[in-house]
Amino acid sequence: SQQGEEDPQALSIQEGENATMNCSYKTSINNLQWYRQNSGRGLVHLILIRSNEREKHSGRLRVTLDTSKKSSSLLITASRAADTASYFCATWPINDYKLSFGAGTTVTVRA
């Protein structure tokens, strides 16, 4: 079974608005990652946050991690049409060699 679950499944926003999506997971992790997938393409790594970190920034991306609640959020600020994609959280459990993906959030940014 999949480790992570994203919420919401789909999100539609206006260009310039912020987009927030959440991820919940089940087991103890070494790190949590977010990936983006444009339609018909492979996944692209966006950001990694380790279990001992609470917040991380990369450009317009902000990721938070709450290990006590086993949850993470991804915030995309000032969205652009090019941000239209599916976003997946993925967890790397402690003492394991497998990355486990959630089902993803589809984000549509309207011009």
Added chain:
Amino acid sequence: NAGVTQTPKFQVLKTGQSMTLQCAQDMNHEYMSWYRQDPGMGLRLIHYSVGAGITDQGEVPNGYNVSRSTTEDFPLRLLSAAPSQTSVYFCASMTPNSYEQYFGPGTRLTVT
């Protein structure tokens, strides 16, 4: 660097046929993996390898075989294709300490 390459891009098989999906990377990454992606289900791990000569099963290994004779290549074999194996297949690689996976462009497989 070409990164992670996959061939073919598209493939149609009849039930019972066998085939090999090719995956290669030129980044000298020790860790490689195969995923399948089905609508609404995200990516599910099929098999992975932590180095040449070492492979292990993921979440959905049945019906698939892998081998890792070199660092660069990690082919995925479908032994006897079934309609349930219709999916998009992604190969990925990474260095062990980075945890960041680099994905290939995918192979879209249809089994009729």
